[in-house]
Amino acid sequence: MTQTMFDKLWQRHVVAGDDGEPQLLYIDLQLLHEVTSPQAFEGLRENHRKVHSPERTFATLDHNVPTEDIFNVKDAISRKQIETLRANTKEFGIRFADVGSDEQGIVHVIGPELGLTQPGMTIVCGDSHTATHGAFGSIGFGIGTSEVEHVLATQTIWQTKPKTMGVHVHGKLPHGVYAKDIILGLIAREGVAFGTGYAIEYYGDTIEALSMEERMSICNMTIEGGAKYGSIRPDQTTFDYVRGRKYAPKNMDAAIADWQTLYTDSEDDFDRVIDFDVTTLAPIVSWGTNPGMAVPVDHPFPEIQNDDDKKAYNYIGLKPGQTAEQIPIEFAFFGSCTNGRLSDLKVAANVLKGHHIAPGVTALVVPGSRSVKNAAEKLGLDQIFKDAGCDWREPGCSACLGMNPDQVPAGVHCASTTNRNFEGRQGVGARTHLASPAMVAYAAINGHFVDIRKVAD
């Protein structure tokens, strides 16, 4: 019988349970952060349980850390969450990337960077963007805190196997169009729930030509399309990325030989296949309050079709028929687990070099991890950003979710490289517009979005 990569990966990890029923899956790696783990550790303590496999667990700080002065957490509640994780990891013997450590950063950035994330694995984290790790040909998915506790205690989790969906992405990406536009364009076309109940695999010549970082941006936002899992089969690009990283397999050749047996046998094995041609794809900008409310940069915003649209227009302060060029941008945010990696910062810096952001615009540049920050500084990117008038910050989630001091003020339109434009996501009343790093960089310079296909070199 032929199978998809997802089926093969799943089968490999089943500890108990019959096909078609919830099955007990073995988890190879659990990543932790400070927000969704305290209650899980509390539960362990209350029931006198230990962590089953501390060596399969890794913790970092990201959501709460202040990016201006990372050591000085002024907010008492944030500080408590941070200190709680510090104490919990110590008590239970779990590896921990504390602030200041070379390994600290956004959980979905550091996992791959450290080589913790590998093809063939099952990876969980109390965070919906765990789908990111699927870019390596693994099963990565977000879980709730009860499940975090369950995995800590047993290294397993009960899950119902989802259906599988193949997304065939093909064609050459036009000039000025990026991986971010693929996923935004797909969600804009298919809606924010098209993936509910499915595990998605992206494939096709477009995907094969992408770097690991670009592949991660796509898998990362799979959850915005409703699917818990997004994956891409591992190939030479994947192997080259993993090789030599701190926690990469010792015997890479044997590992690669094994990973290559995991491929989807045939397109027919997917329960559903959708086709996405990128040859005419344009840069995408979100106008509303979910990532599906997005249009090509040169298209007018849609007419109001339902209450959702009405509510969204009300909140965002725009009107049907306007275009992205008419959004008055006063804030630009570069960062997050979607676009806070070195290649993203390079793209943005390349645009900003020799320019200055528009008067009245505030721009934050927040590297996804300490190692991204160090690498960027080595290349002198920090200076380019500062010369352009941007704030160069310490690694963390920052204004992606406005849970730390970095927030977009109420009523302000923010061009953002992040993944969610929900009401209040970047701060109370903040108006988020999702786009690629290049688009956000041009928006920062101009004070509004521009069609970068016409200006970019």
Place this chain on the structure above:
Amino acid sequence: MKPIGQITSTVVAVMDDNIDTDQLVPKQAIKDTTRKNYGDVLFSNRRYLEDGRLNPEFVLNDFKHEGAQILITGHNFGYGSSWEHAVWALRDYGFQAVIAKNFNDIFYMNCINNGVLPVKLADEQCDQLASLPADQPVTIDLPQQTVTFAGQTAQFEINAFWKDRLVKGIDDIEATETFDNAIKKFEQRRVEE
């Protein structure tokens, strides 16, 4: 966890589609380190006015719906983050069940894991439930997998495995610990390969 059998209660409806976890609980609330007392923050951006007073326009604040233990809602409920706080808030507010047109996958599991019964019904049935008079009770029978309202009975699907857990109120981890040997064997096989 408390076993769930029958739930009989009036309902309250928030019929928007795509109600995301950011709407269900504000960020400030998820900074807590405990599992308790999230009831006050549920829907807080809509429930409270800027000055902290209750927003009289929001349906949860309508005294007619006081004590309703069943929430009726639209498509893709619980979309967004994996924050279980969203379910804790529903539970602590007093909701024992949510009837939706459909649920986000992660959120659905979070409901199961906290004994808040997720019930998916057809669009028309949800819309009908939403328009019931405020004082009209609805009965959800988990063992029978039915929702009875306004003289009719609708059937709903739930996986037998999850249902069994909810009906018996089984502690997840304790149940999995009985698979200890299988887990050990799995790990051993891994090492040998």
